[in-house]
Amino acid sequence: MTLRQKTLLLLAITLTGLLGALSVTTSSALLDSFGAIEAQSIRRDVERAQDALAYELADLNKVATDWSIWDDTYSFIRTRSDRYIQLNLKNSTLANLKLNFMLFLDSRGQVVFSKAFGLEQREDFINQEFQQSLAAANIHLQNPEQQLSGIMLLPDGPALVAAQPILTSEGNGPSRGTLILGRNLDPQKIQQLAQLTHLSLNLRRIVDANLPFDFQTAQATLFEQTEIPVQVLAQDSVAGYALLRDIYGKPALLLRVESPRDIYQQGATSLRYFFLALLLTGFGLGSVALLLLDQLVLARLAQLNTGISRVRMSGDLNLRIRIPGRDELARLAHTINGMLEGLACAEQDLRDSEREYRCLVESLKEVIFQTDTTGLWRFLNPSWEAMTGFSVQESLGRPILNFIHPDDRQHHLEEFLALIKRRKESTCYEVRYVTKEGVQRWLEIQTYSRLDFANNLIGTSGTLNDITERKQVEAERLRAEVAELARCSLEQEITERKRIEHLLFAANQVKSQFLATMSHELRTPMNAVLGFAQLLLRNQLSPYQIDMVGRIFRNGKQLLSLIEEILDFSKLEAGSLELELQEFDLEQLVLATCEEMRVSAQQKSLYLQVYFKLDNAKIVNDYARLRQVLINLLANAIKFTEVGGVELEVCEPTPERVTLTVRDTGIGIASADLESIFDEFHRVNQVWTHLSDGTGLGLAIVKHLVQKMQGTVTVESELAQGSIFQVEIPRRVSVRSYLLA
Template sequence: MNAYDFAHQIDAVRHRADVLGNQAKISPLPSSEILHQCLEELNTALEELHVAEEELRQQNEELATARQAMELERQRYQELFEFAPDGYLVTDPQGKIQEANRAAARLLCTSQKFLKGKLLINFIPENERRAFRSRLLRLHEMEQIQDWEVRMQTREGIRFDAAISVTMVRDNEGNLNGWRWLVRNITARKQAEAQMHAIRLENLQLQEASRMKSQFLAVMSHELRTPMNAILGFSQLLLRLPYHQFPPQARNMVERIFNSAKRLLALIEDILDFSKLESGRLELRLQEFNLAELVTATTEELRCLAEQKHLTLYIYINLSNPNIINDSDRVRQILVNLLSNAIKFTDIGGVSVEVMEIQDRIMLIVKDTGIGIAKADLKKIFQEFRQVNQCLTRKQGGTGLGLAIVDQLVHLMKGNITVESKLGEGSTFRVELPRIVSS
């Protein structure tokens, strides 16, 4: 029951009381009977009024409870609006700000009081306002926009990237009443995206450069190897002629041509191997062979180089079963590179080669008493074209690919290589390989 119904019922009781009074004046009944009847009618009316009063009181209590709940809900909404981490704005249909939360004020570097009554377009850079205004006009057809990326500016003119979501606000009759805006600063995200794009672009460029380098090395190595083999072949033919057919000076020149050609061919082979390894085109030819025999034969082949420098060369082999499955040519290549480097950079003392087994793996250890490697350079020695001591390597020769090839071959065999060294005290290289390498 509302207040109007309650007033109407009071009027009805008053009307009934007037009727009773009029009837009492003209009634032929005794006054006591008339009084009793009037009191009964009045009691009935009062009871009805009491019931109506109780209903009205109950409705008032329900209304007060509903009003309190609504106030709590309004307060909760206001707190969510006010303390939201993103900027929230409410504007009229023309974009004039009516409400703004704290985050919006911080985002635009001003106060909430200042924002109210200002046009949102004032916080758009001038050169982008036409596009913003055009988009705002189209909002009437779209009703909402999600993650609209625009450039905004603070009150001081500092620009930033923003993501805006806009939702239409309607009145009770469904007409446009304004817009609700969510504004988020995405400058950090845009910068990160730009940085990631630059990194991806740089990676693509590096990959392309690496591919072109590998292709160039492979092509040039093949092209250089062909004439170099011809030089070696003709030099060998000349050296096979009877001694008396050559003047001593001419024979010495042919020997120098032959030795230089062999050295150059070895460098070309290194470049070709490295290009294959880098492009993933080198495949191992797996077979069973005797590791002890291979290590002994390879070390003996290089003994003459050690003797020329008056170095001792030791071999220690401790294998219960010397047979392994691997690519014998590539294992030999690893050993030759490590041994030749050890001899090349050792002037006093000696070089040792040790072969041992650890469970189902084998260990090749090449140790020297040479010049050693500085701690800062240890992590660089397996990089291609990296030569730690440029003066010495220029004197001794080499491409700087030897250890890079060893490192990649070892990893191709699913092994690992480590090095320990100190300046002036020599170096120790350890190569650990599985006994059986699977294809």
């Protein structure tokens, strides 16, 4: 993908993300606002509907007042005159007053006269059941100041009812009874209220078994809160709900006011237009930004890339890149030109250095060589021909093994494979070789691993020295020493041995102190050597110099590790090493140590597996020393294993003790060496000693440390069957027992 494509994709993603985020936030905020306005509007509509019902009740109360506070009505309750009925209680009277029923009760609550009238049908529809239901309401007012109005649930449906005491025209008592007037809340009345308020109204009884779902939801909400609930019925309609109580204050009806969602839909339409305008604006701004970016940056970057490609294709470091302007790209071109100039100078210096190096190598008496990973000669200086009689031309491309004495070839192969398999970084050994004339001579080979810049092994390099004369001198000196010893008398030999034993005993007393002191004194200059080697590696060096300084650093680290082992052993033998007891998680220690050793195992294609069988991972011990024990055992297992891998099992045979078992599939240990495996400076399987440059103190230190921890270490092994080292320690090292140890 080109930079222009990446820029276009980045702009598209950025604009899309910004537009998307803005769309989501704006849509959520605006639609929520429109929804709130819509809810506020529908609540006002519900309040209007409630006001319309309240107005109807007020009008009904006014009519009831006109009829109940009237001398004729007051007299009618006592006389029950038919003339009053004929003159005043005609159907036309109820129709004009928009009443559906009238009921006159005496002071005892008995019905004096009742009349019901259907306004639409213009006929009397009163019946006995209706009268009984209305009378059963027990609306009986004796107090002249008492009034009652509201909703009543009658057999034929809900009705607006007003009841007032019957008094004289002056409003005096005592009350002779109660006048009850009513208007049915039937569909026709609801329709009239809807036309009056310009609203869509619907009434439902609370006890209705077929109550719609939205009424049921609103009913539950109305019982829990005082705010008018609002529900969206469909994409284009919304409704508000109110609870209407009866004349006794009990919940009776549910009122629904339905309204079209004009506000919300208009808001959604406006929002869509806003998003479209925003999209077009973003597209325009993005196009302008991309055009400017292409003209000011991308085109000039392409010009810069073309100039660099021209230099790369021609290989001419004297070519220069020209980018006009004073911005960062122009300064980058200037910097690249300076780099090209520096590379040209460095290339010339490298040619001069290579010429000087070749002159130096060819003038040395030592043979300097290089081989590939198969052991074939790849470079030899002229000293090779003077040493062996073979010319450099006829030797290059041939195996080094062809020039070594047959009896020493196996030894050479072992050392060479140790380098190739990267078990060693360097080695020095002596073998015999055969000259072109067939003469056997001794050769000292000092060789190192040769790595490329990616740290991949590409072969070996080193020096060859003819040590035949030195071998002859050593042989003569050995024969002279043997002859001199033979001439010594037996008495002198006994005396000398006693003296030596005395000296050895005395030396053993100060050995530990001497080793500790010398190890400390050796660490100080060695740390300085390693520090200066690291400083050199940070400077600009040639590959050859980096290789040489790297060897100094690696060999220095190896020597420092040996010094640390000697120092630890001297402290253990002198009894000056103390454990620093602390509580820690054994499982975490084991996992961290195995992760540290896993790189060494992977370099040899070995597996390293850990198994835990612990109910409690907490122990009290010396964290660093227990880690040192594990590292020694795992390092030995990896070092002497060529195929397969290493396993570490941690378990607790008893709640108070834990065991750490290291198993490997390596070369194993002969039964004759098992008893002395933990002795100081003891090394078994001498055929495999080339695998390590160690001191033979590792297992001795392990044994001393484990004993210091009040534990035991054991080994089980057979040749070619692998080895099992098991360390058993207490879960909590006792301070008292530790001091006694």
